[in-house]
Each structure stands twice: as structure tokens, then as C-alpha cells.
Amino acid sequence: MSEMWINMGPQHPMTHGLWNLRVKIDGEQVLDVDPEMGYLHRGIEKISEDRHYNEVITLMDRCCYVAGLSWEHLYVLAAEQALHVQPPERAEYIRVMSDEFQRIGSHVMWYAAFVQDIGLMTPFLYGMRDRDLVLDLFQSYTGARMTYEYMRVGGVRNDLPPGFIGEARKVCDWLIDRFVEYDQLCLNSDIFHKRCDGLGVMNARACIDHGITGPMLRSAGVRRDLRKDRPYSAYDRLEFDVAHAEAGDVTARYLVRMEEMRQSIRIIRQTLDWLEHHPGPVLAQELPRWLGAPYAPVGREGYLLKRNYPKGLGFSAIEEPHGEALAYVVNEGSEHPYRVKFRSPVFANVSAARQYLVGYRIADIPPIMGSVDVCVGEVDR
Amino acid sequence: MAAEEWAQELARHLGDRMISLTPFARTLGRVKFRPEAAREIFRAVHDDLGFDHLSMVGGIDWVDRREVIYTLWSDRRVAYLFLSADLVGEAPHIETASAVWPGANWHERETWELVGIQFDHHPDLRHLLMPDGYAFNPLLRSFKLHEPEELEVKTRHV
Numbered sequence: 001m002s003e004m005w006i007n008m009g010p011q012h013p014m015t016h017g018l019w020n021l022r023v024k025i026d027g028e029q030v031l032d033v034d035p036e037m038g039y040l041h042r043g044i045e046k047i048s049e050d051r052h053y054n055e056v057i058t059l060m061d062r063c064c065y066v067a068g069l070s071w072e073h074l075y076v077l078a079a080e081q082a083l084h085v086q087p088p089e090r091a092e093y094i095r096v097m098s099d100e101f102q103r104i105g106s107h108v109m110w111y112a113a114f115v116q117d118i119g120l121m122t123p124f125l126y127g128m129r130d131r132d133l134v135l136d137l138f139q140s141y142t143g144a145r146m147t148y149e150y151m152r153v154g155g156v157r158n159d160l161p162p163g164f165i166g167e168a169r170k171v172c173d174w175l176i177d178r179f180v181e182y183d184q185l186c187l188n189s190d191i192f193h194k195r196c197d198g199l200g201v202m203n204a205r206a207c208i209d210h211g212i213t214g215p216m217l218r219s220a221g222v223r224r225d226l227r228k229d230r231p232y233s234a235y236d237r238l239e240f241d242v243a244h245a246e247a248g249d250v251t252a253r254y255l256v257r258m259e260e261m262r263q264s265i266r267i268i269r270q271t272l273d274w275l276e277h278h279p280g281p282v283l284a285q286e287l288p289r290w291l292g293a294p295y296a297p298v299g300r301e302g303y304l305l306k307r308n309y310p311k312g313l314g315f316s317a318i319e320e321p322h323g324e325a326l327a328y329v330v331n332e333g334s335e336h337p338y339r340v341k342f343r344s345p346v347f348a349n350v351s352a353a354r355q356y357l358v359g360y361r362i363a364d365i366p367p368i369m370g371s372v373d374v375c376v377g378e379v380d381r
Numbered sequence: 382m383a384a385e386e387w388a389q390e391l392a393r394h395l396g397d398r399m400i401s402l403t404p405f406a407r408t409l410g411r412v413k414f415r416p417e418a419a420r421e422i423f424r425a426v427h428d429d430l431g432f433d434h435l436s437m438v439g440g441i442d443w444v445d446r447r448e449v450i451y452t453l454w455s456d457r458r459v460a461y462l463f464l465s466a467d468l469v470g471e472a473p474h475i476e477t478a479s480a481v482w483p484g485a486n487w488h489e490r491e492t493w494e495l496v497g498i499q500f501d502h503h504p505d506l507r508h509l510l511m512p513d514g515y516a517f518n519p520l521l522r523s524f525k526l527h528e529p530e531e532l533e534v535k536t537r538h539v
Contacts, residue, residue: 038510045495046519050526081406208434208456211484222456229459230407315408317436317461326436326452339520343437343452351487380510 002026010039014366016113017376021353021369028361033353040380048340053079053153056340061147063342064378066109069095069102069138070320071378072151074327074342077232079153082314082331085287090280091155092233097168097271098138098150099233099318100264104175105134106321106373107257111182114254114370118195123185130178133171140164155283165276172265172272179261186254196250200356200368203248210352213345214323215256216372220248226319238270250371257373322346322373344378394429398422411463416449419466419476426464427481431457435482438489440496442521447473449498451485474499495520 009020018039024032044063048056060075061068073095080087112127135145141160142150150157186192202212204220217224225242227235243259245252314329323345332338349372356368387409388402398418403411414422426432432453441448451464468475477500478485489500490509497518500506508515517524 038508038512041510043519046524046526209483211435211482211488224456230461313405315405315461324436328439328450330441339441341437341439341441343439347487348484351484 003031008365009036014117014369015376016370016374019350019374019376019379021365023357023362023365025362028363030357030360030362030365033357035350035353037350037376037379040376042381044381045340045342048337050336052335053083053337056337057151057153058147058149061149062377063381064320064322064344064375065146066375067102067106067321067378068146068148069098069142069150070106070318071325071342072148073099073233074316074318074320074325075329075340076151076153077316077318078314078327078329078340079337080314081316082312082329082337083153084310084312085154085284087155087284088281089234090159090275090278091282091284093271093274093278094156094160094282095151096234096238097268097275100267100271101134101137101168103264103321104261105131105138107261108134110257110321110370110373114367114373115186115192117366117370119191120185120189123182126178126181126185130175133174137164137168137171140167152283154287155281157283159282160275165272168268168272172268176262176265179258183258193251195364195367196254196371198247199250199360199364200371201247201249202352202356206352206355207248210355211348212323212352213348214320215243215253215260216323216349218242218244219252219256221246226317226324230317232316232318234271234274238267240267250367253371320345322375322378323349325378342378342381344381346373346375347379350374350379390430394425395422405463408461408463409458411465413465413467416466416468416475419478420480422464423476423478423481426453426462430462431455432462433482435478435485435488436461438478438485438492440492440498440520442496444522445469447496447498449475449492449496451478468498472499473497474501476501477503479503494518497521 003024003026005022005024007020007022009015010018020036022034022036023030044059047059056075057072060071063071108127108131112124115123138148139145141164142148202220204222207217207220221244223242223244228242240263243256243263245255311333312331317324317326325345326343328341329337330339357365391399391402398415398421400413400415405411432455434454436452436454439450446467446469448465448467453462466475475498477489479489486505487509489503490506492498493500493506494508494511495518
């Protein structure tokens, strides 16, 4: 017997972010694990209580640095309900399109990092190359590649630039062919199968008990997808299938994410068709004045204080690239939210690490944790 | 399902441990329950009502009391339900939900350190996001991010 605890992290190629996985080992065998989080805790929920409603959107990009637009969408949906604001339909479609491009961007980033973890270098470069095309599209209409600050309470900041739809269609056509190549690179590789098949198995019961959501849950055979089960924005008007697999292991999670990207392309094409033929406003016309101009000075307060604005509670749940993200925003009638709370899907997925790591070997940890797709920004918030 | 039917079903399973049911848009509502009956409520909601997925646990500091909110999802009903309890006193505490939903473990650790709510019989109540030994609860209203003077300086330069 030579049991001992070792640290994988906070600086370790496996972690993909700043966190520490403490592993109890006996030889090569993993006996126990204990993830340590908090290295990236910035107190986003607390800072939000000190900001105007639209200023919180800036923090959402920092929440998950590979899926900023999805988190903005989560927050604005909750804030709109709390503030009794209705966005125009065109904004809803632009948000859905952004969400799905973001899903592809996040999944391609995941693919690039994951396959590198299991020793395949070429797909990493392919993944990064294709993600850049998605980022170029984001840059063309939000002005930024990572921290977009694009969505607003009541709509989105600006409309799509001229020629965007054509460019987006070209990117879709390019990507859908590349996904075939991704599959060929991985699924035809013996290394891939030897390092992924039958690892990190979670069955449906264990997933639900531990609050696991997203591709991890769907890879265990549960067809739960908030875009179908509790449609938000324009998802009830779009056609797509819920990607799922049965095995619940690392390979199954890979297959689910790949299928999700294909479905995302399908959704994006429908939204592009709609956006092409339905011009209109992208920001609600009837916005409370304090929401439109948070810094206009009035009187001694310096801010436009809202008086007698109705209180409200907003709750939103979206299918983020990593799983189900939830938020509530409490509006107590002041110019700042009284309380903002976010639920990160990765938070729950990592908290169950003991369930899918114990019993395997040290060398299995990188592929298993890679298949979880950890984004520390949203775990720590 | 009609709203009255749902209210009756809730009343049948939860009895007088439930204080009130407040409707909320696109969910099955917000159930307020007596904190001392937490263990029975969790069991009934999980086993009898079929809410087997705990999405999150959060706390709100209302200054005079602290509210703990559980967000639950049911695959059978395809809907969310909120459970909430008001905790009063200097040291608010409630029974842990992690015996019923193992996934509550980390959510309760986070709520304990940020909102200062004690979860009795929790298997592993340690700091999660904050460093060990951190003595404050940042999400309380009494924890200020800046002094009022700073705000005035900022205002003058707007």
C-alpha cells in the first residue's frame, strides 16, 4: 500500500483553466478525488448588485470566456422578466443565431483542447483554425472576438452589418464539411478509441442525482434539452433534433457534441433565412429612460434614478454549450439589481468528479476531464 | 395541468409543512415551506412529486431574514419548481438537501460561505470559492463593496 494525494493543478495541462484536482492514488489507481475551485472567483454576483442592469452584461462575457454570448443571453432573459421589458422578434432571432454560433465556437474549442489531451496534435490546429471563422463573424457584428457586450436588456445593441448573412452562410457551408473531417481524424484513429472507449462512464440515474446536465447527460441516454423542453427566444419556431447517445462514456460525449454542432448549423441556417426577410428594430422602442442612458447625470445623485418602477423577479434557463445555465434577477425597485444568482452547468458537472473518476487510472484523467469540458470562469464566477 | 389540480396535489403531499404557493410565469410556482420540516419536504418533493433533479440552491439576504431557494426540475412534469424557506435569527440554519439530492453538496457549500446559511448534517461543509478560514459572507447586504464617499467622487466627474 502506498496511498498518497497528488495535485493536478492549478498549473497543469489537464485542467484547462485555473483549478486544482487533488487525486488520491495507489500506484496508478485513482482512489479518491477532490476538486478545489475558487482560483478564479471574482464575485460576479456581488459586483452585479452594485451595477446598473445593462452594466452587468459586461461581467457575463467574463463569466464564461468561450461562451460569452450565451451567458449574456441568460442574463438579459432574466433581467427582461424582472424589469417587464419585451424585446422585438428580430432581436430574438439574432440572439438565437449568436447562441448557436457560440455553441459551435465553444464546442470547436473543446474539440481542439480535448484531442490534444489524448495526444492528437493535428486536430488541435484544425479546430483553432475553424473557430477563428466564427470569431470573425462575431467581430463583424459585435466588434469583439471574446468580450462582446452585445446583448441588451430589451434587445441587442445593433443590427447585423450589410453582407453578414452571405458571409455567415459561407462559414456554415465550410464548417459542416469540416465536421466530417473531424470525425474521420478521431473515429478512425486507434489511439482515440483506446484512450476514450468505456472511460468515465456515468449512467442516467447517477447523472440526474448529481445534477449533471448538457452533453454529459444526453450522452447517457436522457433526451433533455431546454431548447425543446422549455423553449426560450425563438427556439419554438425552429426545427432541430436533440443529439443523444447511450454509452455515457467519453466517446459518447464526443459524439453528442459533434451532432450538436451539426444541429446548430441547421438552426443557424433557419435563423439566417428568417433574418434575411424580416427587417425591423432590434431594440425595444419603449425602454425605461434610465435603462437607455445609465450615465446621464440628473440632479445631485449623478444617476437617473428610477422612481416607482414596479418590482419584479426574473428567472431564465437556457441550454448553454456546457449544459443548463439558470439565473434569477431580483428587482426591488432600485437602479441596481437586488440580487443576481447564476447556476453554472460546469459547476455541477465538476462537483460529481468522484463519480466518474474513481476506479480509473491516472492516465485516464485527462481524457475524462477533457470530455467534461471545464470552463473555470463560470464555475467560480 | 390546471393550476387548482396542481395546488391540490401539492397540498395532499406536503400538508401543513407548506406555507404558501405563489404562481410564477412558466414554472410550477414557488412553494414556501417551514424550515423545521425541511427533511420531510425534500423527501416528499423528490419521491412523491418526482422532482429528481436539483438545479441550484441559492440564498437571498432580505436583511431581516434570509431566504434559501431551491430550484428543482422534473423530467416527468417537464417544469421547474422553486422551494423556499425563510430563516430568521442570528445563525440561520436548515437541514441539508444533499441526503436527497447528492448534487446539492457544492451548491450548499457555496450558499453557506457566501450567504452565511448553515446546512445541518452536511457531509462536507468546507469553503469552496473563498480561501480557507475566510470570515465574511460576501453576499450579505452588510458587506459593502465601496464606501459612500467613493460614489460621490465618481459622480462629480460624470
